[in-house]
Amino acid sequence: MSRQRPPAVWFTEEQPRKPRLSRERIARAAVDLLDAEGVTGFSMRRLAARLDAGVMSAYEYVRGKEDVLDLAMDQVFAEIELDDPGTTPWRRVLTRQLHQSRRVMKRHPWLPSLMAVRPLLGPHFLARSELFYAALARAGLHGPELLAAVGTLTYYVQGYTAAEITWRGSVRDSAEETELRRQAQRYLDQRSELYPALTRHAQLADDDFDGQFQRGLDLILDGIQARLGHEAQDHPGHEAQDR
């Protein structure tokens, strides 16, 4: 491509030497592209097109596709608003954070599957982890117990939401989703003597994902609470949904 000299001032940017691209711009464009086309529809070429740039331009800022995906993941974690754990009881803090995480993942359905494949060290992800550690340390957990608790919560929200997303067939097509569920239910019914407990208790038609998520979360939080010694510094029962 050859460039023409523009015929008037108005047709150029005011600070032409400022680089057109940046990690920030790349990350934002990647998130947009992933939201629009899903993880299978993402490619460096499409990303370049979205940036109005050449196929190889982004490679000045990034070592390759994987770097871009890392940037996109952390970019999304910036959407989680971290409340100050100052005085709030730890159960409330964690419940709110985890519901927010789940909501963000559902807004960007490609996130949990990518997280399963690459370790994440971006600043926004670390900030969320920091909040978890702080809240639970303040509650009285330390050392290996603390590590285990944070890990369990992190993996739970990630795993649960990943499963929820794949079950709902990538969220967008509800017709195909219910068809898949119908077929799966029939498949299970035909084999009900092979999997008796499963067919009796797991009705796929039930899509109370919110309640389900909260219940599993309470399970873990109760387990944590039991570790804190029995002084019961917060109210011990389940909590209102609080989001």
Place this chain on the structure above:
Amino acid sequence: MSRQRPPAVWFTEEQPRKPRLSRERIARAAVDLLDAEGVTGFSMRRLAARLDAGVMSAYEYVRGKEDVLDLAMDQVFAEIELDDPGTTPWRRVLTRQLHQSRRVMKRHPWLPSLMAVRPLLGPHFLARSELFYAALARAGLHGPELLAAVGTLTYYVQGYTAAEITWRGSVRDSAEETELRRQAQRYLDQRSELYPALTRHAQLADDDFDGQFQRGLDLILDGIQARLGHEAQDHPGHEAQDR
């Protein structure tokens, strides 16, 4: 390619009309290939080569790459030996199954990341789920509580092992792994005032993954146990590693 007529009986198979390929053979070859080359090194063409078949031969048995991956995943779940839950206490059953699941996933490090991306309905995976449901139903859990408990356990082992695998740098290269950990530690230390609780409590050098896994598991199991009413039908404390 043109085929020669073989010059003696010995050079042909005895039942030539039996199809050379089958879903079973494809699944096994896929597992081998994934073990050898990882998920990024897997391709339909390499699979065909491993099967001594043409590039398109497998497509008689399978609709595409995704089907092959589904088959491979379920194939691997066949490696988990399911013990009869008959009389064993539920905590012991679940602990054993989950440790086995983790071991199998570490033997096939591509498994957890694929599971995060596609729902699994294969017979072997369902059999494991059936065992979970049966054990917990027998323990006294029902309805939504049961669903939540099974989900939590499933996502925990999947999420934990996925993270463990990515942290250990796909298991094979230990030098690169420790280098990554060293750099990550340095990165965190430089930002220790941004993430105080995290840097204080999460020392990445500690690689007691087994203990960590068990601890998180106990957290969940305790939460489940609390749901069972307080008759404490099994011994309530933590359990020996039992694997």
Place this chain on the structure above:
DNA sequence: ACGGTTGGCCGTACGCCGTACGGAAGGAGG
């Protein structure tokens, strides 16, 4: 015995993909 059918196999080709390489453009520094 034999022609037609069919099921398993796969060669070829198309349009994508990630990215290595080297070069152009143009401001910065001397």
Place this chain on the structure above:
DNA sequence: CCTCCTTCCGTACGGCGTACGGCCAACCGT
């Protein structure tokens, strides 16, 4: 004015998933 350095990106290479259609051996009906 010359040189360097940053940014951008055209081209090209090897590999990918799979649609399409043809080939061949075994089987079936007669």
